[in-house]
Each structure stands twice: as C-alpha cells, then as structure tokens.
Amino acid sequence: MIPDGYSVRPLALSDAAALAAAYDRNRDHLAPWDPVRPSDFYTVDGQQEAVARQLSLVEGGLLATWVLVHGDEVVGRVSLNNIVRGVLASATVGYWVDGRHTRRGLASALVEHACVEALAMGLHRVEAGTMLHNVASQKVLLRAGFTHYGMAAKLLFIAGDWQDHNLYQRILHDNPL
Ligand SMILES: CC(C)(COP(=O)(O)OP(=O)(O)OC[C@H]1O[C@@H](n2cnc3c(N)ncnc32)[C@H](O)[C@@H]1OP(=O)(O)O)[C@@H](O)C(=O)NCCC(=O)NCCS
Numbered sequence: 001m002i003p004d005g006y007s008v009r010p011l012a013l014s015d016a017a018a019l020a021a022a023y024d025r026n027r028d029h030l031a032p033w034d035p036v037r038p039s040d041f042y043t044v045d046g047q048q049e050a051v052a053r054q055l056s057l058v059e060g061g062l063l064a065t066w067v068l069v070h071g072d073e074v075v076g077r078v079s080l081n082n083i084v085r086g087v088l089a090s091a092t093v094g095y096w097v098d099g100r101h102t103r104r105g106l107a108s109a110l111v112e113h114a115c116v117e118a119l120a121m122g123l124h125r126v127e128a129g130t131m132l133h134n135v136a137s138q139k140v141l142l143r144a145g146f147t148h149y150g151m152a153a154k155l156l157f158i159a160g161d162w163q164d165h166n167l168y169q170r171i172l173h174d175n176p177l
Helices: 013-025 027-033 044-059 106-120 135-143
Strands: 007-010 064-070 073-084 090-097 125-131 147-158 161-171
Touching (some): 007 106, 013 027, 013 064, 044 064, 064 106, 090 106, 125 135, 125 147, 135 147
Antiparallel strands (some): 073 090, 125 161
C-alpha cells in the first residue's frame, strides 16, 4: 500500500517539468544506478521529449509507467519495461525513489503496485536486475516476493560501464495462457 501523503498515477506529458526537477535534485543519488545522462535530460524540453517517447511505447503496449507524487513534486517512478506477450508474458520492472524520501517503504509499495498492474494486464511474470552491490534494491525485490535466480555478466551499460546484474523474478500466477 502506498504510504499516506503519496500517490501513484500513470505518467502524463504534464509531468515533464516535475520530472526534470526530480532528476536534477537526484543526480548524485541516481548516478551509480543509471546510464550517463545527456545534459538535456535535466531540462523541461528534454523531459517533454522523453515522456512523449515513453507515452508512444505505452500506446503500443510495450511499456507501462507511473509516477510517485508528493505535494506537487514527482518523488519516484516505477515502470514495466519490455512488455512481451505470447508464451513469455513478462515485463522488466524498474524503479527509483527520491533520495529525500527513501526508507519508508515507497519502493516496496511501487513494485507491488507494478505487479498488481502486471497481473491485471494478463502477464505471467515480472523480472528485475540489480547491480551486485545494490543491496537496497535487492531488499526491495525480496520484500516484494521476488526470488533470485541467477547472475548475468555485463548485462547493462550503467554509469559508463557494462555492469554485472543479479536477476530476480516473481511469478504472478499459474493459470494457463
Ligand atoms: C533502492 C531504492 C529504490 C529503495 O527505495 P526505498 O523506498 O528506500 O525502499 P523501501 O523503503 O521500500 O525499503 C525496502 C527495503 O530496503 C531497505 N533499504 C532501503 N534503503 C537501504 C539502504 N540504503 N541500505 C540498506 N537497506 C536499505 C529497507 O530497510 C527495506 O528493508 P526491510 O524490508 O528489511 O525493512 C532507492 O534507494 C533508490 O531509488 N535508489 C537509487 C535507484 C535504484 O537503485 N533503483 C533500483 C535499480 S535496480
């Protein structure tokens, strides 16, 4: 459940300014876990372009993405990326929480929210990868019912290098396709 004072809603084009501010406030907090961002990523125009791109993926059924809101600020995000239908019926969850709002259960609530939505979309499985030393993120996943199933060497280009990742998954149901 989302803690009092916070709400989660689907990403909208009107979030661009609040997102630019959130990413700017959280540069140092997110830098170890994110790709290196171009400078326009932190501008309203840059976010308007990024959000428009993401909303076209949402329209195509490849992405579902939400913002975590506190007052008039965006203080986190959760997304179901790489939505695949058919016999895989899976998506990859990604998330972050503003550095001033951590350790109050928000990421756990966001991941739970994404899993509830994934189930409602008819997906069978949600997966996630964390860098090997991202203990906080690993705790979030274990707390949300994910299990560790392996390690992928050099999986993602994060913070300027190909990084090994621990792999997690949560099976949402056992119903036939
Ligand atoms: C990782 C992150 C999402 C955690 O967000 P959060 O809202 O603080 O997480 P929660 O409050 O739901 O905490 C879940 C668990 O992680 C633990 N935790 C949170 N931050 C921690 C930290 N820095 N070190 C150790 N444990 C931590 C909590 O104590 C809790 O453990 P518990 O279940 O034993 O009580 C947040 O720190 C963040 O955005 N980090 C940068 C981006 C990132 O790593 N994204 C994920 C990429 S895979």
